[in-house]
Every structure is written in C-alpha cells, then in structure tokens.
Amino acid sequence: MAPSSKPRTIIIGGGLAGLAAAVRIAEAGMPVDLFSMVPVKRSHSVCAQGGINAANKVARQQGYSEYMHFDETLYGGDFLNHQPPVYDMAYWAPRIIDLLDRMGVPFNRTPEGERDLRMFGGSLYKRTHFSGATTGQQLLYALDEQTRRWEAEGLVTKYEFWEFLWPVLDEQGECKGIVAQDMRTMEIRAFRADAVVMATGGNGLIFGKSTNSVICTGGAAARCYQAGAWLGNPEFIQVHPTAIPGEDKCRLMSESARGEGGRVWVPRKTGDTRRPNEIPENERWYFLEEKYPAYGNLVPRDIATREIFWKCQEGYGIGGGRMVYLDCTHLPDATKNKLAGIFEIYEKFTGDDPRHMAMKIFPAVHYTMGGLYTVYTARDDYKGMVEGAPNNMMTNIPGLYAFGEVNYQYHGGTRLGANALLSCIFDGLFCGLSVANHVNDNVKNRADDLPEAVFDGYVKQEQDKAQALIDADGEDNPYTIGREMGNVMTDRCTVVREAEGLAKCLEEVRNLQQRFKKIRLSDTGMWTNQTLSYARAVWDMLLYAEAIVLGADARKESRGSHYRTDYLERDDANFLKTTIARFDPATGEHALEFEDVPTPLVPPRARTYGQTEQAAAGAKA
Amino acid sequence: MIAPGEQKTITFRIRRQDKQDAQPYWEVFELPYRLNLNVISCLQQIAENPVTKEGRQTTPVVWDCNCLEEICGACTMVINGTVQQSCSALVDKLLEETGGGDIVLEPMSKFPVVRDLWVDRTRMFENLKRINGWVPIDGTHDLGEGPKESPEQQELRYGLSRCMTCGCCLEACPQFLLDNDFIGASTIGQALYFNEHKTGAVLADERLDVMMEPGGVNDCGNAQNCVKVCPKEVPLTLAIAKIGRQTTKRAFRYFFAGR
Structure with missing residues (x-):
C-alpha cells in the first residue's frame, strides 16, 4: 500500500x-x-x-x-x-x-x-x-x-x-x-x-x-x-410564468413585459391557426383581465402561471398547443424602447419582433x-x-x-x-x-x-452498468422515454397538482421505468458516446421523478410552489416539515418521512402576497 | 420568410468524423419542416431517430452544447459556411438565406475534432492561463469593496467580459491556424479586460510580455474578421489596437531602460 x-x-x-x-x-x-x-x-x-x-x-x-x-x-x-x-x-x-x-x-x-x-x-x-x-x-x-x-x-x-x-x-x-x-x-x-x-x-x-x-x-x-x-x-x-417555449428548451422572458403593459391572451376559437395580428380584437380572450379585473395581467406570479396552464389544458393554447400570447404590439414607442433588451432576446430565438408580433409564452420549470x-x-x-x-x-x-x-x-x-x-x-x-x-x-x-x-469494485459496477446499456437489445428509445417523462411530469406534477393526477403520473413514470428496461441504444461505440450518457441519465431521472411525485402526493397542503387543488391551504400543524426521501436499493422502494422544521427566530405568518387573488384562484378549482 | 406550407422538408448535410485522426465523411438527413426550429432542435430529432435520407440507420451526430441561450459558448459550429452558435441559428432564417436549400453543418476547422461537430478548444482555456487571466486578490477574507469605477470604464470592461470563449473569432481569423501558436483575438481581448481593472493591472507587464512573444499580438494580420463574427460584439479590434500600442511602449522601455 x-x-x-x-x-x-x-x-x-x-x-x-x-x-x-x-x-x-x-x-x-x-x-x-x-x-x-x-x-x-x-x-x-x-x-x-x-x-x-x-x-x-x-x-x-x-x-x-x-x-x-x-x-x-x-x-x-x-x-x-x-x-x-x-x-x-x-x-x-x-x-x-x-x-x-x-x-x-x-x-x-x-x-x-x-x-x-x-x-x-x-x-x-x-x-x-x-x-x-x-x-x-x-x-x-x-x-x-x-x-x-x-x-x-x-x-x-x-x-x-x-x-x-x-x-x-x-x-x-x-x-x-x-x-x-x-x-x-x-x-x-x-x-x-x-x-x-x-x-x-x-x-x-x-x-x-x-x-x-x-x-x-x-x-x-x-x-x-x-x-x-x-x-x-x-x-x-x-x-416561472413567462418563458419562451422553444423546440429545444424554454428561455426566460422577463416579467417587466407585463409590468410595462403587456397583455396576455388566447384566441377564443380553440385550435385557431391564424397569425396573432390576423385575429380581430373581439376574437381574442384576455383571460387574466377578464377574471381579475382589478389586477389584470399583473396578478401575482403563481396565479399567472396557473391560469395560463389551465387555459392550455382546456385546449385554448395557440394552435391547441402549450402557448399563449403576451402582446406588447400596442405599447407606445417609448415603452417599447424601454423593453428593447428583452425584445432582442425574443427576436434572436424566434425570429419575430415583439414590437410588431405578439410573443408566445408559457410557464416553464425554472x-x-x-x-x-x-x-x-x-x-x-x-x-x-x-x-x-x-x-x-x-x-x-x-x-x-x-x-x-x-x-x-x-x-x-x-x-x-x-x-x-x-x-x-x-x-x-x-x-x-x-x-x-x-x-x-x-x-x-x-x-x-x-x-x-x-475502488476496483466500484469501477466494475459502473463498467457493468454501462455495458448492460450498450448490450441492451430491446425496442424502445431512451430519447422517446425521456420526452414522454418530461410531458407527463409537466402535465401532472408542476403548476397544479391533485391526488388523481399524481397517481396517474406515478403509474406513467413506473411504466416508463419498465419500458426503459427494454431499450436499445443507437450508438454502441466506445468513443464520445453521448447516447450512452443520456440513456444512463434517463434512468436516474425516472427514479428522481418518482421521488418528486411521491413527495407531491404525500404533502397534502399548498405551500410555496407546491399547489394542490384538493388541499388549497397551508397546513403548518401537519406539514411545517421537511420531506425526507430514502431509497432502498435492495427493493427499489422509496420511503418518505417528515421532519419538523424548527422556527427559532421568526414564527411563521401567513404569506399574504395578493391574498384576494389566491381566494379567487381557489374558487376556480 | 418562407411561407408555411411551401417548405415540406429540411435537408441537413453534416460533415462527420468518427475520431480525431479518422477520415471525415458526409451524411444527409431529411426532417419534416415545422415553423420556429433551430439547428439544435433538428440535431435533437436526429439523435432520437438517426436515419439518413437514404433510409440507412446510422449513429446520432455528436455535438457540444449546454445552455442553448447563446451565453455558454459551447455549441459553436460552421453553418452554411459561417461560424456561429447552433442554438441561435434559426432554420427559417437559414432557409430564407438559401432559398430553401440544404443546411450544411461542419465542425470548426481551427481546433482538433473530437467527434463529428465536437471540437477540442482546450487551447483557448490554456491561453487564459498563459496571460494570467485573473485579478490577483489577496484572498477571500473580508477586505471591503473593490476599486470604484466610472460607468464608462464599466461599460468597456463589461463589453470585454461578455466573451464566452466560443471560438468564432479564431475560426474566422486567417492568422490563427490549427497548428501554429498565434494567441488569437479572444485572448487579446481578455488581456485588455484584466489590464483595465485597477487590481488586475498589477500583472499588466506580465500579460504584455506574453503578447510580445512569438504568436503574440504582432502576429495579427489586421483582417478584422474577428470582430465581424463575434456574436457578443466584443470590441476585439479595439483590444488588439490598445494591446498593440501597450506592447510597443513596453518594447521601448526594454530598449532604453532595460526593463
């Protein structure tokens, strides 16, 4: 030695x-x-x-x-x-x-x-x-x-x-x-x-x-x-409520667009394929302004996120997809100039100039x-x-x-x-x-x-895992599984959560775990193999996703970013606690427990940012 | 802009190379056209279903990327002959430029290929080490604020500090070659960045000494391609001019005062 x-x-x-x-x-x-x-x-x-x-x-x-x-x-x-x-x-x-x-x-x-x-x-x-x-x-x-x-x-x-x-x-x-x-x-x-x-x-x-x-x-x-x-x-x-959805990722759009007077809307007709400037005023649905007349487009961040999400779930998203319009075309030139920096980012990645064309935005995990x-x-x-x-x-x-x-x-x-x-x-x-x-x-x-x-033992363990992926001769595609995981997690386990949706999400994630066991890599070489690296991460993400869904299901309250339509209130008596997840490699089971969060300096108080809107949002559900 | 409906498919011609010393070859991929694609999203589609236009199963194309917001600098490649980031390369714009023609992807030619479109830019990071690319602070202890700075000075330094080590300036430079020792515009810009900071300037002479070595600022041929292709509009020619003048002054000092 x-x-x-x-x-x-x-x-x-x-x-x-x-x-x-x-x-x-x-x-x-x-x-x-x-x-x-x-x-x-x-x-x-x-x-x-x-x-x-x-x-x-x-x-x-x-x-x-x-x-x-x-x-x-x-x-x-x-x-x-x-x-x-x-x-x-x-x-x-x-x-x-x-x-x-x-x-x-x-x-x-x-x-x-x-x-x-x-x-x-x-x-x-x-x-x-x-x-x-x-x-x-x-x-x-x-x-x-x-x-x-x-x-x-x-x-x-x-x-x-x-x-x-x-x-x-x-x-x-x-x-x-x-x-x-x-x-x-x-x-x-x-x-x-x-x-x-x-x-x-x-x-x-x-x-x-x-x-x-x-x-x-x-x-x-x-x-x-x-x-x-x-x-x-x-x-x-x-x-985050306002991101620019792209084919490859979502890029952040600053909230200052709404702060300066930008208006959020969807076409009243579902699946409308016209360009936004071809849709007349009376066929536009300014859903935030309609539902929250006092605050309009400036409702607090979590509410804006949920309302946009719901509109798309109901099929009103642009072209039936997951996007709504954030419209700044009506703003005076002086205001548009103030927003030049963020308009530039939008134009660079979409090719559209927000001065003349409504932006397409959607909430994104951040x-x-x-x-x-x-x-x-x-x-x-x-x-x-x-x-x-x-x-x-x-x-x-x-x-x-x-x-x-x-x-x-x-x-x-x-x-x-x-x-x-x-x-x-x-x-x-x-x-x-x-x-x-x-x-x-x-x-x-x-x-x-x-x-x-x-150390040799651990190296062998990882070499074997990599080789098993290389040798896998199933039918399924890790990229497809990764994409489907993203869709179901976004649908069921982000903005709005409830017991039934979470149960379906868990089922789907577990299905994907089973499907993962029958994949085949399109690259089996041993030089700069990005497919191997991605496939390995997909399995790890599927396990992490399961822990996220289990935590979301067990936390039967609404707190911070975690919003349950079936448990709308924060519940300090039962859930002023840290969720701890442990994984048992022998059984593949996750175990959850809750640990008290001590509050030695500042006692918890109600989080009242825009509380009236909270109540209104609650009434929707 | 190509009107939706006219364009049914997009054709990608991609220069591939299995390893650094392997022979490059071309593969052609055809993807269904959709509005608002960028080059990266097309490469992602190819990764999921790596089948060539002729219907032959192949391996996914390898490329380097991370942020996809044109701020990390990773996904630089040569697209239709122009070096740029593939995340901000919009398909509709490329189709407009070529009248709906093929989109050609090649790795940068000034760096060794790792595989396909992924190149090894270690040389750029090593050059930052060579020029002492840091502000020599005493340590992380609480020693109060840094030096005050005018908004104009901040603007100059901020402009230089946006350099994301992407390599566009070097790909476009006739002087920077795969196998020579020219330090290149990006590193000259960084030398100025550190020399323009009050504490960073403590090492200004050391940086200028590097710039006076073979491969230093004097090897610049003044083609000015660097500043034209820089995606962040870093004032590279200004940096080359300023560092050039500072090295001349330092050379005089060596000649007359011996230091």
Whole structure:
C-alpha cells in the first residue's frame, strides 16, 4: 500500500457553488480535483440574468437590513427554510458582493462610481446588484478566473468533460471518492478523496423542456440518492410564468413585459391557426383581465402561471398547443424602447419582433428548491451556523457534501428572485472551510489507505452498468422515454397538482421505468458516446421523478410552489416539515418521512402576497 | 420568410468524423419542416431517430452544447459556411438565406475534432492561463469593496467580459491556424479586460510580455474578421489596437531602460 499523500477533496460541478468551494478549499491549502461535464466556464450559472441580493449602504440608510433580507427569504419560502443557514446567508451577502467586486466583476455603476442597484420581487428596497443583463455569467467568470489562478498554482486540477457516476463509500459508509467517466474516451475510473462536494445544480430536464441547461438532469443527485444519500423536499420545483417555449428548451422572458403593459391572451376559437395580428380584437380572450379585473395581467406570479396552464389544458393554447400570447404590439414607442433588451432576446430565438408580433409564452420549470438533504451545526442562539463546523451542508453520508442548487437548504417552498446566485456562492465560500476542517480534523481512515480492491469494485459496477446499456437489445428509445417523462411530469406534477393526477403520473413514470428496461441504444461505440450518457441519465431521472411525485402526493397542503387543488391551504400543524426521501436499493422502494422544521427566530405568518387573488384562484378549482 | 406550407422538408448535410485522426465523411438527413426550429432542435430529432435520407440507420451526430441561450459558448459550429452558435441559428432564417436549400453543418476547422461537430478548444482555456487571466486578490477574507469605477470604464470592461470563449473569432481569423501558436483575438481581448481593472493591472507587464512573444499580438494580420463574427460584439479590434500600442511602449522601455 502506498504511503498516504496529502489529503485531497473532490468537487463535482463547476458552477458558482463548485467554483466558490474550489477557491475556498484551495485557499485553505488543500488540493481539489474539480469534475465537470462541460468546461466549468460553460456551467448553467451563466444563464442567470437578473442579479444578486444583499443589504447595501443605500438601502440600509432607507431602513433595510440583513435581518430584513433574512425575513424576506423565509416569507418568500413559506417558512419551510431552516432559519440559521438563511440568517448567515443574508448577513454574509454584503461581504460576498464586496469580494466579487474585488475579483473584478463589472457591476453596473452610478455616475459617482458606486455599484448600482435595482428593484426585484419580494422586497420594497433596492437591494439587487447586477452586471448588465448577464449577472450570472459575470459572477461565474470571476470565480472561473480565480479557480484558474489556483489551477496555475497547482492546487486545483480540472477534469472537464468527465461525468460523475457514483460515490465510493468505505465499510464505515464514509465517502472516500468517486467513479467518473471521460465523456470523450469513455474511460471509467475511480478517484480517491477524503471528502466529496456535490455542486451539480438542479433537475429541470426531468420536466422535459425547462429553462435549465441540457446537463441539468439531476442525474448526479439521483446517483447519490441510490447510493444512500437522502433527498430533502424533492416536490418543491419553481415554475416561472413567462418563458419562451422553444423546440429545444424554454428561455426566460422577463416579467417587466407585463409590468410595462403587456397583455396576455388566447384566441377564443380553440385550435385557431391564424397569425396573432390576423385575429380581430373581439376574437381574442384576455383571460387574466377578464377574471381579475382589478389586477389584470399583473396578478401575482403563481396565479399567472396557473391560469395560463389551465387555459392550455382546456385546449385554448395557440394552435391547441402549450402557448399563449403576451402582446406588447400596442405599447407606445417609448415603452417599447424601454423593453428593447428583452425584445432582442425574443427576436434572436424566434425570429419575430415583439414590437410588431405578439410573443408566445408559457410557464416553464425554472429552479429546484429541493435536493440532497443536508445538516449543519447551528449557533447556540440560532443566529447562523458555527463557522467551519465540519458538518455544515454535509449529507447523511459522512464526507459527502451538497452545495448550491443541489442542496435543499435556503429557499424553502419557493425561491425569491436574485437569491440563487447568492446561495450558491455562500455555500461554496462559507461551507468550503467546513470541508477542509472535516478532512483535517475528522477523517481517521484516509482514502489513500483504502485497498485498491474497494475502488476496483466500484469501477466494475459502473463498467457493468454501462455495458448492460450498450448490450441492451430491446425496442424502445431512451430519447422517446425521456420526452414522454418530461410531458407527463409537466402535465401532472408542476403548476397544479391533485391526488388523481399524481397517481396517474406515478403509474406513467413506473411504466416508463419498465419500458426503459427494454431499450436499445443507437450508438454502441466506445468513443464520445453521448447516447450512452443520456440513456444512463434517463434512468436516474425516472427514479428522481418518482421521488418528486411521491413527495407531491404525500404533502397534502399548498405551500410555496407546491399547489394542490384538493388541499388549497397551508397546513403548518401537519406539514411545517421537511420531506425526507430514502431509497432502498435492495427493493427499489422509496420511503418518505417528515421532519419538523424548527422556527427559532421568526414564527411563521401567513404569506399574504395578493391574498384576494389566491381566494379567487381557489374558487376556480 | 418562407411561407408555411411551401417548405415540406429540411435537408441537413453534416460533415462527420468518427475520431480525431479518422477520415471525415458526409451524411444527409431529411426532417419534416415545422415553423420556429433551430439547428439544435433538428440535431435533437436526429439523435432520437438517426436515419439518413437514404433510409440507412446510422449513429446520432455528436455535438457540444449546454445552455442553448447563446451565453455558454459551447455549441459553436460552421453553418452554411459561417461560424456561429447552433442554438441561435434559426432554420427559417437559414432557409430564407438559401432559398430553401440544404443546411450544411461542419465542425470548426481551427481546433482538433473530437467527434463529428465536437471540437477540442482546450487551447483557448490554456491561453487564459498563459496571460494570467485573473485579478490577483489577496484572498477571500473580508477586505471591503473593490476599486470604484466610472460607468464608462464599466461599460468597456463589461463589453470585454461578455466573451464566452466560443471560438468564432479564431475560426474566422486567417492568422490563427490549427497548428501554429498565434494567441488569437479572444485572448487579446481578455488581456485588455484584466489590464483595465485597477487590481488586475498589477500583472499588466506580465500579460504584455506574453503578447510580445512569438504568436503574440504582432502576429495579427489586421483582417478584422474577428470582430465581424463575434456574436457578443466584443470590441476585439479595439483590444488588439490598445494591446498593440501597450506592447510597443513596453518594447521601448526594454530598449532604453532595460526593463
């Protein structure tokens, strides 16, 4: 056996959370092996447009504070969030902005040269920092650059175009490394590490077309789940009301279009195939204005989402499909100019100019609040976590951590705009130290001291699974199964949920699991085989989908993004609880249990944004 | 725009290559026409049902992509002879340009092919390392705000920072070749980006030294193709001019002052 070398850590995923963790852990002097399915600079964090929230000098003088940011995040999340981590995130936010500023992020500036701010949902104060219309890209690049610096110093080693396949656990059940596959050469091998950080983002692809990037399958989280890690709140999925449906994905359309006077409508005649400007005024159905005369097109986000969804379910979508019109053609030129930035995005991807042609939009799955279940050490007064505590954001598997969107913490029942970038960077920076401390102080059995046979066994397991897929000689097509999963999950388990629909959804997902066992790959080669990678992810997504549906069925209340037409009220007595899902590999069964969410700092109160509309929406069902 | 109804099918001619050292070959695919397709959605259809126009079963075409919003830079390829991202390449527009003709997809020619339309752009990321492409901060500890900046300066840096390392500028550049050492427009733009930041400028001389090496900014032939094909309108020719002047000044300093 080789003598122990320096302890190492592995990070899976090079978005904001993974890169922030890489920088922090390398700064603590510990080598990092960084794995990503894409060059880290191309991670999904680039897609974030809006900004990043933090209490700041100006807002502070107007009465805003870190405490209010903390409170807004809990209120937005319908009090399902654990409070100590959210408290820390809000109080660290201003320092994180300063750090990003020092890293060179080109934040927009005031004439005096200060960082400029904008308004965002869920707050009455200007507390959102931004960098043009591409804040996520700019923050990711700053962290990519700092990571490259550590790479040049030799403390970070990148494994780009490597796909995470499975965590390696020792006899005590501690995580000691991973198995991964080179997506070009298809080599499968094991990597040793004394701690592993999952920073693998959300699972939008389970719902077919979402606003997520194509690697956001949730496959990595689902593999940890199958290896014994628990899921927290898998049923909480955020749907954004206005996205541009494309043949390949949905791209976000900012709500400012409605804010400036855009009108939502469908043709009164179902299946109308005329172009929108050929449909006369009296044959248009402005269904939001008709149903909510006071608020019209500016009803709250969740209601707009549900109404649009229902209209399409009833067959009134454009051409019978899943789209409605968002019409800005009537707006005065000055207003149209204000919307030029978002019109440009629409025109680039549809070829239609929203100045002259009504936009086609539909709600789209956008963010995964749930994810891998994690723990932390709270301070005695619950105001934050103990800094550097080794278990901060560790899963139930010792040595396996979850940071960023794949971590179920911070956002509770639904996420506030411009809090995602913050939670990802906070996890990496704050909890990166916990990883280093765990390795230095707690790890007794070093990964390097484990016999080679342990790792060989895991490699064999993954090689066998890959070979089984290559050898499969059934009839069905993994791409078709993936598409059908997306359709049924979107139909039954996103905007509106109820017992019967969820039961049908579960049945269909299980059918697809059976069909998956009889697939055939159209590429059986062993060089850059993307079909193999996708097929493997489809199976993992089908299992994750099952956990989502089971959670949605078991949570018999409405809270945050989770809306049950058969249980319209929030039910704190029974469901102010985290859903924990466990998977039994022996039986293939999922087991759910509920764990109380402590509320030591802020007692839950009614979430009253647009409550009158809530009641009206309830009456519809 | 082709009126709906006229166009029944779309024909894709795709240059394929099984491995880096394998012989390239062409395959033709025919898909049913629908409104509002982009090139990526057609490649997805081919992946689901990889059958050529002649009815022969083949393997799915391999290509690199991620965000599909023209912001990650991954899905760059040569489409009808023009380098661009395949996510924002709209089929209706391409058909309009060719009068309903074939859509031809090829991998970028300035990078080694991994398979089919997927190329290896490692060289671009290595170049960022060569120029010290970062702001050398002291560490992640709480040390207060970064330097103040005027809105004009922010605008310049923001424009440079939108570079998504996609490689369009290099594909279009007559000086950047598969087997030479020219650093290329995107990296020169990044050198200016970091030199224009107050803390980043600490390493300005090191960056200029790289730009004065063989393959540096002097190898630019001033064809100005880079700025024409850049999907993000990064001010690449401005960067080349500014970095060129800064290296000249540095060369004088070497000559007269020896440093």
